[in-house]
Amino acid sequence: MTNDVTSAISGASAGGDPPGGDGPPRPSWLRRVALRVRDASVGAWTITLLLLADLVTVLGAGAIWLTLGGDPTVVGVVAGALLAFAAAMLPLIGRRGPDGQPPLWPPFVLVVIPLAVLAVGVPASGTWMFLESRPVDVTHRVELDAAPPLKDGDTVIASVHTDDPEPRLTIAFDVAQHDPAAPVCVPGTELTVTSRLGARKGQVHQGTPGTEFTFALGRGTTDVELSVRIDAEPGCELDLSVASAQLDD
Structure with a gap:
């Protein structure tokens, strides 16, 4: 007992913390x-x-x-x-x-x-x-200059302006019967799409409605213009619309 008390007093006198004491805050x-x-x-x-x-x-x-x-x-x-x-x-x-x-x-x-x-x-x-x-969707910004109904050999101008220029346009057109009661002639329709503006004008793509056509525009192009020629069965009356259009790199 005496030895324990002596050890505690010696430790305190030597500058140690007393038993159970708190040190400086961390x-x-x-x-x-x-x-x-x-x-x-x-x-x-x-x-x-x-x-x-x-x-x-x-x-x-x-x-x-x-x-x-x-x-x-x-x-x-x-x-x-x-x-x-x-x-x-x-x-x-x-x-x-x-x-x-x-x-x-x-x-x-x-x-x-x-x-x-x-x-x-x-x-x-x-x-x-x-x-x-990410691609820039311009589907609803494409304007078509012709009023339906469209017939075989008609050409429609599709144009779009964008403030977010990208070097490539991917576009798809759709056709539908102008008169739903008329005989079906859509399956035999083909489209010829040609670029009309810019340094890359003159590019030509052919395909059926719904085909995605890709055009190289070049850097900084803000105005795009395409001619769309319709090759349909004689006497067929059609409506042309843009199914999708997007700009990307």
């Missing part, structure tokens, strides 16, 4: 990360690399944003604000606290800015690329 995870960043960024060359990473990330993301059609004013304000915030941290890095230690948060901010830009920019770029790779 710092939060964010503060622990900031401490690691501060310890790792000791030295001017590390701060220089962090600042360079900020410049490359922010300016590179701004350039990509502009290329994808971002508003120049919004891009400039966001990029300028991020760079100004990073620059404001630099004078604070050289200071020392009352305990002689470097400041905790400025180096952490220089690391967080490029990480935040990448965390937002990479998913946004991936989403934009996915949406841009």
Whole structure:
């Protein structure tokens, strides 16, 4: 018993925590990360690399944003604000606290800015690329210049304008009896479709109604015009419509 009491008193006098006592509170995870960043960024060359990473990330993301059609004013304000915030941290890095230690948060901010830009920019770029790779449906934007009924040898002009130019058009036409009570003559109908505009004009495709015709348009084409010639049985009266039309790359 005497030996146990003596050991406890000796431990307390040596600076140990008393049995059952609580130690100092554990710092939060964010503060622990900031401490690691501060310890790792000791030295001017590390701060220089962090600042360079900020410049490359922010300016590179701004350039990509502009290329994808971002508003120049919004891009400039966001990029300028991020760079100004990073620059404001630099004078604070050289200071020392009352305990002689470097400041905790400025180096952490220089690391967080490029990480935040990448965390937002990479998913946004991936989403934009996915949406841009999808075909643009223009089925309901194709205009036909002829009024039914159409007969053998008639030619219809199909035109479409788009603000989302893609280098290829895939289109299919459908025909139906103008008079449902008339003898059926649709199965013997054929279509000859010819491109009429642009550097790739003169492309010709033939097929039955419902066939998908693909035309190479070239980059930047916003107006497409096709002539559709109908070859049907004599006396057959038809209605022509667009079954599907899409632009893609």
